[in-house]
Amino acid sequence: MAVANPSLPLYAAEIERTMLPLERATQLPGPAFTDPSVLAWEHANLFARGWVCAGHIEQVSNRGRFVRIEAGGESVIVVGDDDGLPRAFLNTCRHRGARLVDEPEGQLRRLQCPYHAWAYGFDGSLKSAPFTDGLADFDPGCFALHEVRLAVVEGLVLLDLSGEAPAPQDHIGDLAPHMAAYRLPELRRGARIVYDVHANWKAIAENYSECLHCPGVHPELNRLSHYLTGETYEGAGLWCGGSMTLADGVETMSTDGATHARRAIAGVDERVILYFLIFPNTLVSLHPDYVMLHTLWPKAPDRTEVVCEWFFEPETMAEPGFDPSDAVEFWDQVNREDWHVCQLTQQGMRSARFTPGRYTTQEGDVHAFDQMVASRYLEALR
Known part of the structure; x- marks a missing residue:
């Protein structure tokens, strides 16, 4: 199906700086987050011409x-x-x-x-x-x-939507085996919250892709898993992410750090949580006892609908007194803390004097996501 393709009001020279190695790269320019014409281009070229x-x-x-x-x-x-x-x-x-x-x-x-x-x-x-x-x-x-x-x-x-994207297996690539261990098709939804976030969808994706902000923004989360734990995963496909390790004595990400009603997902590492961004709109968090899925739906340059869902083992949900509120309430708080700083970022980018900053050495996944976006921008600009 044909989709109108608006022009992209960005400069190739600025975008090329994002494509440099992390140690030399500059973040995406402000208009990528604030200009309605950029979002119109993204709708036509990222959301309508590839897998979502x-x-x-x-x-x-x-x-x-x-x-x-x-x-x-x-x-x-x-x-x-x-x-x-x-x-x-x-x-x-x-x-x-x-x-x-x-x-x-x-x-x-x-x-x-x-x-x-x-x-x-x-x-x-x-x-x-x-x-x-x-x-x-x-x-x-x-x-x-x-x-x-x-x-x-x-x-x-x-x-x-285009009917012309590469094979879906190529899109997911080497991420598939990591997800397969959690048997996502068998899990069932235990909760759902929809958020209206006054920030650009890419700002939310970038926020998800680093935990440099965790000590100051998410002290409760940082007590459960120190922000410098874990490792970055790499492989074929349009995704980025990696792991974090639970602190000693912590069983899961929840209000009290403990699992409930024998909630564990069988066969997965009980000490590790995996966080992956699948381009362009998917954030999937794989926990020892549940899976959390965010999908991002841009509504305006400064507004994104975020659907957050929690999935559990069917046997767990069939247990008498099953109650996912400890996990849901914990992440609802973390989500809202994230939305707050994303909205502050969005507001700051409106300044006429704003210029993009440099990446720190703890923002490798942010850089990886930005490069997925930047490479598509450059295809159009060149």
């Missing part, structure tokens, strides 16, 4: 279960078909273009346009179009919903 994560497979694992995604200038329905397999379609009726669903997620008994009652199967086929029997050359087979390319990799539902 729509969420976890559980959300669409049964017939009629759906999520609605707004990405790359399009509204997309991801829904479980009659066999419980995920399918994705543009959220647009083939009659007069009305949106078919308006809720962010839920359960559909049938997929019917609320305007003139055109009805579709969960495979996208047109099932009913009132008062079209007498039309000349009207073929219902020509009025199926527009399908969007979809793939499921390690429990994550990926969408490619």
